[in-house]
Amino acid sequence: MKDWQDSYDIVEQIPHYIRLESHNDECFIGTCPFCKAGPTTGHTPTLQIDAKHQTWWCSYCEQGGDLIQFAVKFVNQGDTSRK
Numbered sequence: 001m002k003d004w005q006d007s008y009d010i011v012e013q014i015p016h017y018i019r020l021e022s023h024n025d026e027c028f029i030g031t032c033p034f035c036k037a038g039p040t041t042g043h044t045p046t047l048q049i050d051a052k053h054q055t056w057w058c059s060y061c062e063q064g065g066d067l068i069q070f071a072v073k074f075v076n077q078g079d080t081s082r083k
């Protein structure tokens, strides 16, 4: 299981969770699944994914981390919403 992160590119994995709206060279933009600030709430998408550093950051709810943290948060959020 070592080098897990090396074999999973954040910009290839995050689209499994959310749709990425746009990108330039090394920064992808999408709607944050945690605060859901985005076109539906009158905001421009606030989730930024840094391909170079393999990290993500939402400028609206001020959360960020790596791919694993994103996946864990996403799954936990799903569990909460089903209760």
Ligand SMILES: [Zn+2]
Pocket: 032, 033, 034, 035, 036, 037, 046, 058, 059, 060, 061, 062, 063
């Ligand atoms: Zn957010």
